[in-house]
Amino acid sequence: MGINLGDVFPNFEAETTHGTIKYHDYIGDSWGIMFSHPADFTPVCTTELARVLQLVPEFTKRNVKLIALSCDEVERHLGWMKDIQHYATTNGEFPYPIISDPKRVLAVQLGMIDPDEIDAAGLPLTARAVFIVGPDKRLKLSILYPATTGRNFDEILRVVDSLQLTLKYRVATPVDWKQGGKCMVQPSVKPEEIPALFPKGVEILKVPSGKEYLRMTPQP
Numbered sequence: 658m659g660i661n662l663g664d665v666f667p668n669f670e671a672e673t674t675h676g677t678i679k680y681h682d683y684i685g686d687s688w689g690i691m692f693s694h695p696a697d698f699t700p701v702c703t704t705e706l707a708r709v710l711q712l713v714p715e716f717t718k719r720n721v722k723l724i725a726l727s728c729d730e731v732e733r734h735l736g737w738m739k740d741i742q743h744y745a746t747t748n749g750e751f752p753y754p755i756i757s758d759p760k761r762v763l764a765v766q767l768g769m770i771d772p773d774e775i776d777a778a779g780l781p782l783t784a785r786a787v788f789i790v791g792p793d794k795r796l797k798l799s800i801l802y803p804a805t806t807g808r809n810f811d812e813i814l815r816v817v818d819s820l821q822l823t824l825k826y827r828v829a830t831p832v833d834w835k836q837g838g839k840c841m842v843q844p845s846v847k848p849e850e851i852p853a854l855f856p857k858g859v860e861i862l863k864v865p866s867g868k869e870y871l872r873m874t875p876q877p
Contacts, residue, residue, distance in 0.1 A: 659768030662799070666790045669763060673724070673754035674734050681794055683754075684722045688817065689790040692808070693726040693769050693783040697737040701807045702727070705785070706755075707745035708810050713752050719817050723753035728764065728783055731757045758783070769801070787813060789820065826877040827854060842872035 660666065666689075668681040680689070692709070694702040706725060709716075716723055727734065734755045742748055756763065761783070764770050769786040785802035797820050802808055819830040828840035842851065842859055851859050855874045862871035 660788075660796055660799070662796055664796050665794050666788065666796050667766060668794070669766070671756045671758070671763065672731055673756050674731055674738065674751065675754035678724075678754065678756075680724075683724065684790065684792075684794075686792050688719065688721045688792060688821070689724070689788075690716070690721055690813065690817075691724050691726065691786075691788045691790070693764070693767075693786040695728070695783055695785070695804045697727050697729040697733050698740065701804070703737070703741055703744055705807055705810070706741045707747075710741065710745040710747050710752065712810055712814065715814055716817075719814070719821065721817060724756060725753065726756040726758055726763060726769075726783065728758050728761060730759055731755075789813075789817065791820070791824070822876070828874065828877060837876055839873045840876050842874055844870060846872075 666680065668679060670677065670679050680691075683689075692705070694705065696702065709723060709725070713723070729737075734757060738751045738755070742751065758764055761770065764783045767786065767788070769783045784804060785806070785808055787798070787800040787802075787808065788796060789798040791797045798816055800808070800813075815835060818836045819834065822840070823829060826840075827843045827846050829843055831839070831841050834840070842855065846854060851872075855877070857875040857877075860873045861869045862873060864871060
């Protein structure tokens with residue numbers, strides 16, 4: 658099983674460290690990011706959740722609600738959270754919930770199983786998945802990493818910036834784009850529409866083909 662870009666993200670119900678949640682109710686009118694982990698008390702997972710703790714203010718600025726998932730039980734999550742906060746050098750209330758998925762119901766439904774990672778009971782663990790869900794509850798982006806490769810959450814922030822920008826304006830973000838960088842005019846924009854849509858101007862880059870499709874504009 659799995660989910661494709663543009664699909665409505667499942668409105669699952671799950672037990673978490675913040676109690677029982679229904680996902681659509683949890684994110685409300687916000688953007689949502691769900692990120693999964695193979696298991697509690699494991700090294701790479703601890704560094705990842707700690708980095709997310711440090712970035713919570715940045716995600717909040719972007720109206721993003723976070724939720725993590727691991728195959729272990731809630732009680733085990735609660736103990737692990739102390740290690741995560743210690744590694745992140747933060748304290749206070751843990752700001753985002755961690756889903757408990759011991760029966761791998763969500764892991765299977767969302768296509769997050771890593772066949773190469775098995776727990777002591779012989780059950781497969783979840784891979785390092787990232788799902789970004791829009792306020793319309795549709796999947797905007799998904800990334801899947803193996804258990805041995807930690808994610809770059811600064812890149813995930815960058816992707817959120819791009820998704821939110823391109824939803825609002827008829828631009829695309831080029832390779833290595835960062836907030837404030839030049840954008841590309843979408844191919845669907847007709848030349849006569851440019852003055853109204855892009856008052857800051859558009860630069861057309863010359864290429865050997867002579868085609869005028871590389872159209873750059875300051876970030877709207």
